[in-house]
Amino acid sequence: MMNGTWKVDARDGKLAMAHIYVAFVALALGGLAGLLQVLVRSGKFELPAGISYYTILTTHGVLLGLVLTTFFIIGFQFAAVSRTAGTLSDRVRFWGWIGFWLMTIGTAITAFYILIGEASVLYTFYAPLQAHAGFYIGLTLVVVGSWISGFAMFAHYAKWKKAHPGQVSPLLTFMSVVNMVLWLVCSLGVAATVLFQLIPWSLGYVDRINVLVSRTLFWYFGHPLVYFWLLPAYMIWYAIIPKIIGGKMFSDSLARMSFILFLIFSIPVGFHHQLVEPGIDPAWKYLQVVLTFMVVIPSLMTAFSMFATFEMYGRSKGATGLFGWLRKLPWGDARFFAPFIGMLFFIPAGAGGLVNASHQLNQVVHNTIWVTGHFHLTLATTVVLTFFGGAYWLIPHLTGRVMTKAMNRLAIIQTIVWSIGMIFMSSAMHFAGLLGAPRRSAFSTYGDAPQALEWIPYQIAQAVGGTILFIGIILVLIIVTNLAFFAPKGETEFPVAEVAEQAERTPLVFENWKLWIGIAVVLILIAYTVPFIDMIQNAPPGSKGFKLW
Amino acid sequence: MKTQLNTSTPKAKVEKEPALKGTLASVLFLGFFLIFTWVSVYFLFLNRL
Numbered sequence: 001m002m003n004g005t006w007k008v009d010a011r012d013g014k015l016a017m018a019h020i021y022v023a024f025v026a027l028a029l030g031g032l033a034g035l036l037q038v039l040v041r042s043g044k045f046e047l048p049a050g051i052s053y054y055t056i057l058t059t060h061g062v063l064l065g066l067v068l069t070t071f072f073i074i075g076f077q078f079a080a081v082s083r084t085a086g087t088l089s090d091r092v093r094f095w096g097w098i099g100f101w102l103m104t105i106g107t108a109i110t111a112f113y114i115l116i117g118e119a120s121v122l123y124t125f126y127a128p129l130q131a132h133a134g135f136y137i138g139l140t141l142v143v144v145g146s147w148i149s150g151f152a153m154f155a156h157y158a159k160w161k162k163a164h165p166g167q168v169s170p171l172l173t174f175m176s177v178v179n180m181v182l183w184l185v186c187s188l189g190v191a192a193t194v195l196f197q198l199i200p201w202s203l204g205y206v207d208r209i210n211v212l213v214s215r216t217l218f219w220y221f222g223h224p225l226v227y228f229w230l231l232p233a234y235m236i237w238y239a240i241i242p243k244i245i246g247g248k249m250f251s252d253s254l255a256r257m258s259f260i261l262f263l264i265f266s267i268p269v270g271f272h273h274q275l276v277e278p279g280i281d282p283a284w285k286y287l288q289v290v291l292t293f294m295v296v297i298p299s300l301m302t303a304f305s306m307f308a309t310f311e312m313y314g315r316s317k318g319a320t321g322l323f324g325w326l327r328k329l330p331w332g333d334a335r336f337f338a339p340f341i342g343m344l345f346f347i348p349a350g351a352g353g354l355v356n357a358s359h360q361l362n363q364v365v366h367n368t369i370w371v372t373g374h375f376h377l378t379l380a381t382t383v384v385l386t387f388f389g390g391a392y393w394l395i396p397h398l399t400g401r402v403m404t405k406a407m408n409r410l411a412i413i414q415t416i417v418w419s420i421g422m423i424f425m426s427s428a429m430h431f432a433g434l435l436g437a438p439r440r441s442a443f444s445t446y447g448d449a450p451q452a453l454e455w456i457p458y459q460i461a462q463a464v465g466g467t468i469l470f471i472g473i474i475l476v477l478i479i480v481t482n483l484a485f486f487a488p489k490g491e492t493e494f495p496v497a498e499v500a501e502q503a504e505r506t507p508l509v510f511e512n513w514k515l516w517i518g519i520a521v522v523l524i525l526i527a528y529t530v531p532f533i534d535m536i537q538n539a540p541p542g543s544k545g546f547k548l549w
Numbered sequence: 550m551k552t553q554l555n556t557s558t559p560k561a562k563v564e565k566e567p568a569l570k571g572t573l574a575s576v577l578f579l580g581f582f583l584i585f586t587w588v589s590v591y592f593l594f595l596n597r598l
Contacts, residue, residue, distance in 0.1 A: 304572065311569055348586075361594055434590075
């Protein structure tokens with residue numbers, strides 16, 4: 001069924017590439033903002049021309065956390081469904097383009113208001129910080145555009161199912177559908193707060209806002225957002241990496257099961273971001289912490305599955321000893337090396353996540369730069385290195401080119417540079433966080449307080465790491481530009497793994513969407529209904545908007 | 550021990566489970582690392598009470 005020589009149709013490739021171009025432009029601009037941030041926080045550099053640190057911070061967070069990720073993911077998924085479930089129909093592709101343009105226009109509007117200094121509300125845009133209405137309207141267009149693209153993918157999947165009754169859908173298509181369902185259900189939360197609270201308030205139609213409701217709706221969206229980033233990386237790990245190394249997938253069913261568990265458990269968990277928030281009963285926080293720990297299960301399943309895939313492959317090549325199989329892996333292939341390093345970084349990233357989600361331990365790290373260090377491991381290393389590794393075959397596949405040996409070598413160097421930079425920056429952030437250094441804030445010695453002075457060496461280490469990471473961004477941009485425009489013409493494979501012979505047959509129950517979405521909705525209702533009623537019925541007076549920058 | 554992963558034996562159903570000792574060791578290491586990190590920060594929490 002899955003033939004390794006299948007190509008993504010050129011028209012679908014164009015749609016996917018349009019998304020990928022925007023993603024890498026966002027990486028360039030957002031990365032530059034990140035460099036400026038770490039330099040400011042070292043205390044040795046001041047921004048010129050009165051540019052605010054918080055403007056730069058918002059630019060960095062929005063462009064990398066929202067734009068780079070969403071565009072790369074949707075572009076990659078369009079390519080993946082076209083490759084595995086057949087060429088998109090003209091209608092699906094048309095709506096894909098509508099989604100793309102809405103997202104692009106929305107991004108441009110949002111970026112404009114951030115850059116003119118009217119929306120320095122940080123990436124989390126918490127009320128009562130109040131941005132210009134244009135910032136929220138732009139973000140709304142990004143979300144609506146992504147919904148349209150999601151529905152286009154659902155339509156394509158439904159067409160495949162209709163043409164193949166009783167058959168299990170291709171794994172990458174199934175995974176793309178799960179990820180877009182997750183995105184749709186969770187982004188309803190951010191859409192609700194933006195449309196019904198933030199936009200009317202920023203336009204002056206209402207004076208005051210219920211801060212707790214808006215933060216709760218944000219985190220109803222904000223945590224599954226993390227999984228919306230992570231699941232495409234898992235797609236590459238489960239369904240593509242085994243093919244790249246020359247092996248087979250350990251189990252198709254296990255991969256589908258882990259995606260369904262993410263769909264069910266990753267949404268009713270937002271309170272673990274609000275553990276120190278007053279106004280939420282601790283019993284409800286406890287319930288959501290328990291549900292958060294349920295999400296650990298599919299991640300551990302993924303870790304097991306990856307180790308098993310690598311070991312089975314290594315042993316089939318004659319590896320002996322406990323870890324002899326590691327030596328058989330293709331370390332010189334950047335398509336494998338970059339995502340593999342991403343997987344390794346997910347181990348400390350996951351450990352940090354368990355700390356964040358535990359109520360007492362959260363009090364040690366809450367709102368410290370530990371949290372920033374944590375998501376630079378999860379998103380900015382695990383996910384991003386996997387996306388880079390994916391780009392190394394996806395872009396030449398779509399542009400009809402091949403990656404040269406020199407570019408592959410550069411991509412290996414890029415991965416090493418990224419790892420060194422991140423070890424410096426993220427470790428420094430974790431340690432400074434344990435010593436109480438705040439996240440979000442610009443450089444300050446807080447009146448030469450002894451505790452604040454302790455943070456300075458770590459902040460300098462962050463600047464060193466951030467500078468090395470910026471070199472990593474320049475390298476990846478060189479590679480991506482080469483692959484898109486200058487690499488030699490030729491055929492590059494879109495690798496799709498086959499399942500190992502001894503794996504069990506995949507049951508159809510994984511595609512019983514009514515069942516899985518039903519369970520997800522029930523869990524969301526259980527976790528959120530009572531606390532939500534409480535927040536509205538016992539609300540303090542709402543807050544006016546503040547512009548503190 | 551050699552697994553039967555890439556051998557072509559379509560007729561006979563593969564009875565043997567693949568040898569995954571390295572995977573077991575790896576996931577155990579992962580589990581210990583998670584517990585170690587959690588306990589370390591928990592003691593930090595207790596120290597600061």
